[in-house]
Every structure is written in structure tokens, then in C-alpha cells.
Amino acid sequence: MSMSGSQLRAIMREFVDGEVIPAERALDAGGDTAADALKRLQASAKKQGLWALGHPAEIGGGGLPFYEFALVNEIIGRSKYGQLAAGTLSMQDAIMLHRFGSEEQKRRWLVPLVAGDITPSTGMTEPEVAGSDPTLIQATARLDGDEWVVDAHKWFTTGGSTAAFTTVYARTEPDDAKAHRALSAIVVPTGTPGFEVVRVLKTMGSTGGDHCEIRLTGVRVPYENLLGERGGGFAVGQTRLGPGRIFHCMRWLGQAQRAFELMVDRANTRYAHGSLLSQKGEIQRYVAESAAEIHAARLMVLDAAKQFDRDGQARIQISMVKFWAAQMLHNVIDRAIQVHGALGVTDDTPLEGMYREARFARIYDGPDEVHRMVVARRLLADPTRAPWLEDGLDD
Incomplete structure (x- = not known):
């Protein structure tokens, strides 16, 4: 079905918050319970036109440009199961196979990959x-x-x-x-x-x-x-890893936003030492700093997505946002746990699991140190390549 970007995001938000997040306990259980729950979610996503939105249209996906997909993927990222439910988990590999795969490889692996039949x-x-x-x-x-x-x-x-x-x-x-x-x-x-x-x-x-x-x-x-070609493994790997890094950052925005909402709700309802937590200056600082960090990371993600739509690389932008957004994610979830107190370290909320995953974010698909090195080397060689000198936010 055809819908505007805002309609698509609204439907995806309703799907993730109304169907995926309530199913997280069942999905955590594993076994047949998880398999049945996932099948229901995937069928619902396909029925609503939410399936594989970022995959190229010619291989059965939604064909969204990177920028538009970033706006949707931050919603998908609100749940750790969002990718599985919406058919976007395989995007890195689908892009790789689409570009380098032979016709037989595409027939055998790519078609069922996009359909969600294999992983x-x-x-x-x-x-x-x-x-x-x-x-x-x-x-x-x-x-x-x-x-x-x-x-x-x-x-x-x-x-x-x-x-x-x-x-x-x-x-x-x-x-x-x-x-x-x-x-x-x-x-x-x-x-x-x-x-x-x-x-x-x-x-x-x-x-x-x-x-x-x-x-x-x-x-x-x-x-x-x-x-791909013999000896061309690095090119194949970079084709997979480059967009994969920004996919992570898109989803981290959703995780951070969810943690932020949980923090705000707790601050507005928890009473201690003569007032609600929301009335205490330290907690207000947590809220303000978290909001600023999320907003900054989001602008960086959207800018990187626009640049990727232009040149298919966005190397400085992606490396920069990879280490920045990873730290942002950790910071916001950490503050949310602190506001929840003892409750925050139990599995009664998703925060403790989110915190563990956030620690991974600073390592996988290139540790922070490597991405900082990439940014520094490129800008030391030519400071005019700095992302803030681009006109990406003007068009």
C-alpha cells in the first residue's frame, strides 16, 4: 500500500509499541513460544506493508532511501526484536549479495533472505x-x-x-x-x-x-x-559494514528514546525526600542532558544518511556518528537506570538488558578507537572535509 512518510512512521510506531514490545517476554522465552510469537509479528508486519522497508525494491523490499529509512529504523530500534519482526535484520547481507552476488547466489540466498525464510x-x-x-x-x-x-x-x-x-x-x-x-x-x-x-x-x-x-x-x-572477485573480500566486507554501522546508529536512537521515556515517567511518578524526582535539580539535569545528546546524535545520523544517499560512502559521517551515538546510548540508559534506582537493575524493566547491549555498541562493527582514528586521519589530511562544511542539512 502507498502511504506518506509520516503515515508510515505512525503505523510502524503503533506496530512496535503495540505489538512487538508487548511480545518481548514471549520472545525472550525462546523455543516454540518465541517462534510462534515471531511468526505472528512477521505476518502482521507484512500485512501492514511494514516488511523489509529498507531493502531495494528490485529484490522485494520497500526501497526506502537511506534518509527515509533512518526515520523508520529509529522506531524499529525501540525493541531489540524490531529488526526480526519487520524484516530488516538481514539488510547488511542483502545489500552485499545484491551488489556482489551472482544470479545463482541471488536466487539461492537473496530471495529467501528478503522474504524472511532464512537468516x-x-x-x-x-x-x-x-x-x-x-x-x-x-x-x-x-x-x-x-x-x-x-x-x-x-x-x-x-x-x-x-x-x-x-x-x-x-x-x-x-x-x-x-x-x-x-x-x-x-x-x-x-x-x-x-x-x-x-x-x-x-x-x-x-x-x-x-x-x-x-x-x-x-x-x-x-x-x-x-x-565478488577473488581477492576482493575487503570491498565485499566494507559494502556490508558501511551501511551496517549506520543501521546500528539508527536503532540506537530508538533504544535511547525508549530509555528516555522510561526515565521521564519514573521521575514524574516516584516520590522521595519530600518531592517527586522530577522536581530535583540533579534529575532535571539528567533529563536535559539526555535530550540534548539524543537530539545531537539524531541530527548526525540523518546527516550521515543523506550523505550516504549521495555518494554511497559517507565515511567520515558514519565513523563519527558510530562512536558518538554509542556513547550517547550508554549515557542515556545509564541515567535512566540511576533514576529507577534498585528497580533499574532488575529485569522488571528492559533497562538492564539495554545497558548490557549498549556496552557492546562501543566494540562491534569497529571499536570506538578505530572510528575516532578514521575521523582524525581524514580531517588531519584535509580539514575542509569536515561534515559541518557540507550543505547536507540544506537540501
Whole structure:
């Protein structure tokens, strides 16, 4: 169905707040209870025209430009299950396959991915080397006839235990190859002999993220499972990671806004030491600073989305907002917990879980330190490239 941007956002807000958030307890339960709840939510999203809105239209998605999707994705991000319910969890991998996949790869993986029939995973980081420096990757893939033989030890392969495939980044080129032309991306079906899920990592007290340690021992896949060109793994990875970083920031806005609303409600209803918390100067400072940080991060996200619509990169903007929004998310949730007092550290509210997830935000898809380094290097080389000198907010 056709609707304006404001109508779409209103319907998405009603869906997330009215259907997804009330289902969070059932989704947390896992097993058949969670599976049934998720099926109902996904069917509802499809019926309301809310499914896969950011995926390109030519592959079955809604075709929203980045800027418009940012406005919708912050609403989806209000719940940690919003992506699953609205069919946007696979967007990074869908964009990657859409750009680099062969027609057969698209038929086999991309079409069911967008439809929500399968889920993806990516094997990049390894426990033995720094995940922030992919030039150190030790996984290998060698050609034996018309097959790749893959040997790899990966971890934080998110969704690896339930995914239909893992895109494995492995060293395929000689030792003297240039560092950024040494890796290739190879699609490995998770049921292939030699593919082992060693464990689902327990992270920050929760296994809900399905972050897997996997081993591939002599795994054989056809040469045609190469994604993109041989030695082009960095380009494939950046195509996936670049938009993925801003997707995170979009969703973090929704998480921060939800935490802010919980903080305000608590301040307006909790009485202590002679007055409501909302009447105390320190709590008013929490509210004001949180509002300012959310607003600043939101403007940065929207600016980065506009720039990405223009050039498909927005490298400075995305790196800048990645570390800024991660810290903002932590700050706002931390203040909300403080206002809730003892209640804030229980699972009677979503805040304690949100807080744990917020700590991840400063590490995954590039730690804060790397993104600050990227911004500083580019601006030290040419300060005229500073985002505030762009005219992005004028058009």
C-alpha cells in the first residue's frame, strides 16, 4: 500500500509499541513460544506493508532511501526484536549479495533472505587476532580443482547456529599479495561437512545474541560460492559494514528514546525526600542532558544518511556518528537506570538488558578507537572535509 512518510512512521510506531514490545517476554522465552510469537509479528508486519522497508525494491523490499529509512529504523530500534519482526535484520547481507552476488547466489540466498525464510551470518573476526584489523585474518581457502577448501576458526559469528549460510572471509592469495587484496569472501552453507558450531558464546550474562564460535575444517564448497572477485573480500566486507554501522546508529536512537521515556515517567511518578524526582535539580539535569545528546546524535545520523544517499560512502559521517551515538546510548540508559534506582537493575524493566547491549555498541562493527582514528586521519589530511562544511542539512 502507498502511504506518506509520516503515515508510515505512525503505523510502524503503533506496530512496535503495540505489538512487538508487548511480545518481548514471549520472545525472550525462546523455543516454540518465541517462534510462534515471531511468526505472528512477521505476518502482521507484512500485512501492514511494514516488511523489509529498507531493502531495494528490485529484490522485494520497500526501497526506502537511506534518509527515509533512518526515520523508520529509529522506531524499529525501540525493541531489540524490531529488526526480526519487520524484516530488516538481514539488510547488511542483502545489500552485499545484491551488489556482489551472482544470479545463482541471488536466487539461492537473496530471495529467501528478503522474504524472511532464512537468516544469514558472517565469519570475519577470529579469537587469535584483533578483530578490528582484518589484515590479520588467519583463515585460509585454497582451490582444489573446482572447489574451495576452507579452514577457519571464527567467533562472534552472530546467528551462526541458526543461519542458512555464513559468509567466510579467508586468505586466498599468496603471502606477497597486498594486504587489502589478500582476502576473499566465500559463501558457506552451514550444513556443509566440516562446519562446526563450537559454542554459543555467553556474553554479558546473556546468550540471547547467538554470537557463535565456529570452526571450518577442510570444508569444501564449489568455486562459484566466491562472492565478488577473488581477492576482493575487503570491498565485499566494507559494502556490508558501511551501511551496517549506520543501521546500528539508527536503532540506537530508538533504544535511547525508549530509555528516555522510561526515565521521564519514573521521575514524574516516584516520590522521595519530600518531592517527586522530577522536581530535583540533579534529575532535571539528567533529563536535559539526555535530550540534548539524543537530539545531537539524531541530527548526525540523518546527516550521515543523506550523505550516504549521495555518494554511497559517507565515511567520515558514519565513523563519527558510530562512536558518538554509542556513547550517547550508554549515557542515556545509564541515567535512566540511576533514576529507577534498585528497580533499574532488575529485569522488571528492559533497562538492564539495554545497558548490557549498549556496552557492546562501543566494540562491534569497529571499536570506538578505530572510528575516532578514521575521523582524525581524514580531517588531519584535509580539514575542509569536515561534515559541518557540507550543505547536507540544506537540501
